[in-house]
Amino acid sequence: LFEAVELAPRDPILGLNEQYNADERTGKVNLGVGVYYDDQGRVPLLKCVHQAEVDRVQAAGAHSYLPIEGLASLNKAARELLLGKDSEANTSGRAFTVQALGGTGALKIGADYLKQLLPNAKVAISAPSWENHRALFERAGFDVVEYAYYDPQSHGLNLDGMLASLKALPDSSIVVLHACCHNPTGVDPTPAQWQQIADTIKEKNHISFLDIAYQGFGDGLVEDAAAVRMFVQMGLTCLISTSFSKSFSLYGERIGALTVVTSSADEAKRVLSQVKRVIRTNYSNPPTFGGAVVAEVLNSEKLFALWDAELAQMRSRIKEMRDQLVSKLQAAGVAQNFDFVLTQKGMFSYSGLTASQVDRLREEHGIYAVSSGRICVAALNSQNIDGVVDAIASVLKK
Numbered sequence: 172l173f174e175a176v177e178l179a180p181r182d183p184i185l186g187l188n189e190q191y192n193a194d195e196r197t198g199k200v201n202l203g204v205g206v207y208y209d210d211q212g213r214v215p216l217l218k219c220v221h222q223a224e225v226d227r228v229q230a231a232g233a234h235s236y237l238p239i240e241g242l243a244s245l246n247k248a249a250r251e252l253l254l255g256k257d258s259e260a261n262t263s264g265r266a267f268t269v270q271a272l273g274g275t276g277a278l279k280i281g282a283d284y285l286k287q288l289l290p291n292a293k294v295a296i297s298a299p300s301w302e303n304h305r306a307l308f309e310r311a312g313f314d315v316v317e318y319a320y321y322d323p324q325s326h327g328l329n330l331d332g333m334l335a336s337l338k339a340l341p342d343s344s345i346v347v348l349h350a351c352c353h354n355p356t357g358v359d360p361t362p363a364q365w366q367q368i369a370d371t372i373k374e375k376n377h378i379s380f381l382d383i384a385y386q387g388f389g390d391g392l393v394e395d396a397a398a399v400r401m402f403v404q405m406g407l408t409c410l411i412s413t414s415f416s417k418s419f420s421l422y423g424e425r426i427g428a429l430t431v432v433t434s435s436a437d438e439a440k441r442v443l444s445q446v447k448r449v450i451r452t453n454y455s456n457p458p459t460f461g462g463a464v465v466a467e468v469l470n471s472e473k474l475f476a477l478w479d480a481e482l483a484q485m486r487s488r489i490k491e492m493r494d495q496l497v498s499k500l501q502a503a504g505v506a507q508n509f510d511f512v513l514t515q516k517g518m519f520s521y522s523g524l525t526a527s528q529v530d531r532l533r534e535e536h537g538i539y540a541v542s543s544g545r546i547c548v549a550a551l552n553s554q555n556i557d558g559v560v561d562a563i564a565s566v567l568k569k
């Protein structure tokens with residue numbers, strides 16, 4: 172059976188992690204994977220999460236099955252966090268949310284369901300995008316194409332190219348968008364640009380799949396949901412995948428949500444029944460513990476406020492690292508202007524480093540970045556930043 176099986180390529184980012192872990196040099200730095208580390212270089216346990224965990228353990232609840240769609244109190248709170256409590260889509264019942272296995276799980280459930288509805292649709296992802304977007308939609312059976320997004324010259328958005336690509340797609344294509352904190356570039360559209368994007372999507376009757384894995388890491392929980400809310404208010408049909416991995420520092424618990432915005436409560440009911448069928452035949456029902464933790468934080472006024480404050484701390488630490496990276500590179504005498512790093516949002520920066528410069532960073536300095544030049548700014552800290560700056564300066568100079 173297995174004799175002719177070929178070795179599959181490693182995930183470009185998770186594979187880098189394996190390589191980093193095997194590296195025995197002291198002073199190595201992992202700027203590869205998208206994980207938030209605190210200033211001591213640790214993955215934080217948020218205080219709000221710890222409190223909810225303690226509460227949950229003390230309540231000594233049994234580990235029963237959740238419903239197929241997950242914990243109702245989590246789904247409601249996740250939807251409100253995304254759309255706003257008082258939004259019409261929320262109160263009318265035309266939107267529903269199911270718990271998912273992280274943001275990846277939400278994308279997969281959405282992709283599998285869309286394949287049943289629109290088997291011949293093209294899926295368009297940004298150029299570039301998170302590597303897993305392509306893989307995931309291809310695995311679901313779709314033909315995946317790219318729309319223009321990043322402009323390497325300006326280190327910003329290629330809006331005209333993007334709009335032209337969206338117009339060139341067949342009507343009713345599925346467009347995957349990063350709702351905030353674009354991975355890998357850190358380049359987000361402005362509100363006015365989002366409006367043009369949404370108008371084009373509406374004109375073409377495209378289906379938007381908004382992926383929001385970093386809500387709270389850009390400008391704030393509400394601010395980062397602005398694009399999603401704009402699309403929904405315009406009456407666009409949307410699927411939205413939420414990840415709580417980063418925002419709760421709860422990576423391994425696999426907590427996320429898929430929200431589907433339909434045009435009526437009756438439609439929502441029917442679509443939910445079909446989405447539940449997709450879930451049932453994949454993993455039956457989602458995990459209890461992490462779901463209960465996130466639900467408690469989202470539903471408790473006190474813990475929510477604590478979470479919001481802890482997110483603000485993570486956000487401002489990343490901004491501080493962006494500031495220091497730019498000023499220290501300048502002080503180190505590099506010729507290039509890195510000011511664009513200051514306007515990028517979220518954990519990542521498309522640094523402009525070439526694949527061979529990234530190779531030299533790793534081989535000569537033990538600093539790991541993605542070959543595209545993406546660095547995780549959230550992995551910089553007061554102890555490693557000087558070493559990273561010196562290494563970048565040295566590979567840029569020769």
Ligand code: PLP
Binds near residue numbers: 276301354416
């Ligand atoms: N979407 C994007 C853009 C991401 O960067 C990530 C990161 O992991 C995900 C989805 C998946 O999140 P999760 O780890 O919750 O599956």
Ligand code: TYF
Binds near residue numbers: 184205354
């Ligand atoms: O882009 C990142 O680094 C994160 C983590 O297959 C990640 O989104 C990377 C690759 C992958 C799953 C998660």
